[in-house]
Amino acid sequence: MEKTDIPRLELESFARVNYKVPFLKVEHYPLDANYFSIENREKYPVIDYISPNRRQFFKIFHMTAGTGILTVGLHQYVLAAGDIAFLHPDEIMSWQTTSDETGGHFCLIHPKYFERDADHILQALRNYPYFKASKAVVQLSAGQSSLVNQHFESIVKEEKSNNEDKKQAILLHLQMILLEAQRAGKTLTDAPVPESYGYIHGFLKLLESSFHVQGPDDTVKLKTAAEFAEQLHVHPNYLNSLVKEHTGKTLREHIQERLIYEAKVLLIQTDWDISNISYGLGFSGHAAFTSFFKKKENISPSIFRKSAFSQINS
Numbered sequence: 001m002e003k004t005d006i007p008r009l010e011l012e013s014f015a016r017v018n019y020k021v022p023f024l025k026v027e028h029y030p031l032d033a034n035y036f037s038i039e040n041r042e043k044y045p046v047i048d049y050i051s052p053n054r055r056q057f058f059k060i061f062h063m064t065a066g067t068g069i070l071t072v073g074l075h076q077y078v079l080a081a082g083d084i085a086f087l088h089p090d091e092i093m094s095w096q097t098t099s100d101e102t103g104g105h106f107c108l109i110h111p112k113y114f115e116r117d118a119d120h121i122l123q124a125l126r127n128y129p130y131f132k133a134s135k136a137v138v139q140l141s142a143g144q145s146s147l148v149n150q151h152f153e154s155i156v157k158e159e160k161s162n163n164e165d166k167k168q169a170i171l172l173h174l175q176m177i178l179l180e181a182q183r184a185g186k187t188l189t190d191a192p193v194p195e196s197y198g199y200i201h202g203f204l205k206l207l208e209s210s211f212h213v214q215g216p217d218d219t220v221k222l223k224t225a226a227e228f229a230e231q232l233h234v235h236p237n238y239l240n241s242l243v244k245e246h247t248g249k250t251l252r253e254h255i256q257e258r259l260i261y262e263a264k265v266l267l268i269q270t271d272w273d274i275s276n277i278s279y280g281l282g283f284s285g286h287a288a289f290t291s292f293f294k295k296k297e298n299i300s301p302s303i304f305r306k307s308a309f310s311q312i313n314s
Contacts, residue, residue: 041066042103061106062105267304
């Protein structure tokens with residue numbers, strides 16, 4: 001039996017029925033993540049969260065049971081069994097579970113996974129029509145959903161194996177998943193997000209855009225809460241209240257949290273001197289950065305870096 005088109009949510013009913021308080025936990029991607037990972041949604045149930053960045057990871061997830069609300073950029077979808085979603089690294093996304101039941105798989109893929117022997121598949125991902133916010137969810141038939149689930153299960157099996165050619169096998173199954181979704185070609189109808197969510201999205205997008213530290217000579221030009229509010233054409237008190245109500249944290253807390261996250265990224269993923277990192281993050285000097293970092297993490301940046309490197313090499 002074919003599913004009906006995905007329902008649109010009226011803004012008033014969404015706010016009344018679906019907007020929990022606090023609504024979403026802001027989650028940044030783990031700093032020690034593998035270039036490729038796949039998990040079963042039953043073993044790793046997804047909590048309600050909003051992700052302002054993926055640090056280059058493409059994400060694909062397929063549902064075999066349960067329901068939830070997915071927001072990609074400013075497009076919102078109600079998902080159920082048989083739906084598959086494609087999330088581009090550049091998009092802010094959020095997820096809210098609306099059922100106790102859950103099933104299916106999700107995988108995260110970094111472009112570096114395709115280096116040396118699979119650049120053509122990376123190009124296929126970049127050109128794939130459904131890695132766009134307005135076409136992010138595809139509705140599969142029962143037969144197509146079953147085939148996609150089999151491919152995901154095969155990927156899980158290969159990933160856990162010691163086969164020398166397991167990467168090739170994984171990539172073949174991944175291509176078949178993309179093919180099945182493209183054959184289905186039935187993208188779900190999206191609904192516009194509530195105005196309040198739009199402000200939260202706008203703030204997180206502006207905050208994320210502040211962090212483009214590509215080299216030791218780059219500097220984060222971080223704005224104040226009032227400056228973010230001005231860019232969104234809203235009163236600072238209203239924006240702060242809105243963000244606090246639906247994420248559990250103030251604008252200031254989000255700004256500082258994102259600053260600490262970027263600091264950890266630079267400490268782990270670069271060999272820059274801590275003075276260069278301090279400058280890049282907009283601090284007046286090494287001492288000011290160290291004081292801020294220790295206050296938030298109860299550890300100095302240098303000790304954090306040594307600890308992270310020892311865990312990576314252990």
